[in-house]
Amino acid sequence: MDQHDLMRQLRKLGTESDSTLKYSYDHLMMDWDEVTAISKHPLITIGSHTEQHYVLTLLEEEQLKQEIHNARKILESRLDKKVRCFSYPFGGSYHVNQREIDEAVRAGYLCACTTSYGHIRGTDKSELFRIPRIGIDYFDTLEQISWKLSGLDVLFRLNRELRLE
Numbered sequence: 136m137d138q139h140d141l142m143r144q145l146r147k148l149g150t151e152s153d154s155t156l157k158y159s160y161d162h163l164m165m166d167w168d169e170v171t172a173i174s175k176h177p178l179i180t181i182g183s184h185t186e187q188h189y190v191l192t193l194l195e196e197e198q199l200k201q202e203i204h205n206a207r208k209i210l211e212s213r214l215d216k217k218v219r220c221f222s223y224p225f226g227g228s229y230h231v232n233q234r235e236i237d238e239a240v241r242a243g244y245l246c247a248c249t250t251s252y253g254h255i256r257g258t259d260k261s262e263l264f265r266i267p268r269i270g271i272d273y274f275d276t277l278e279q280i281s282w283k284l285s286g287l288d289v290l291f292r293l294n295r296e297l298r299l300e
């Protein structure tokens with residue numbers, strides 16, 4: 136079973152009225168009016184994240200293109216503004232290769248986020264398509280957030296990784 140079949144089966148289960156998997160996440164999602172409203176705030180940037188949230192590295196060339204390009208077109212049409220940032224679904228090292236980066240560049244994005252932990256390490260322009268993250272967890276205290284944002288957490292982890300090698 137490939138990921139397309141799996142998604143179809145999950146959608147079917149989620150919409151069957153007698154399914155035990157039926158659960159609505161609508162209350163956790165913003166509707167278009169809310170997204171449009173926050174997109175007008177000067178400190179908020181709306182980025183794109185594909186249509187179906189597939190693992191991009193498992194897609195055929197044409198589907199990869201559709202996923203990356205169509206999501207942007209839909210957002211731009213609904214928000215009536217350019218969408219320049221992209222985020223790779225799942226975003227780990229198994230989910231983003233050069234092919235996915237090249238397609239994000241071709242789609243006209245200016246940058247793209249991964250889920251790799253850390254700070255941008257280089258000054259090369261290509262780093263803009265491998266932007267790492269520092270995750271802030273629901274349970275993080277203000278001190279932990281401050282520690283993460285200081286950059287010391289990244290250095291501490293890097294040092295630990297280097298000692299393990």
Ligand SMILES: [Zn+2]
Pocket residue numbers: 184188224225
């Ligand atoms: Zn996602």
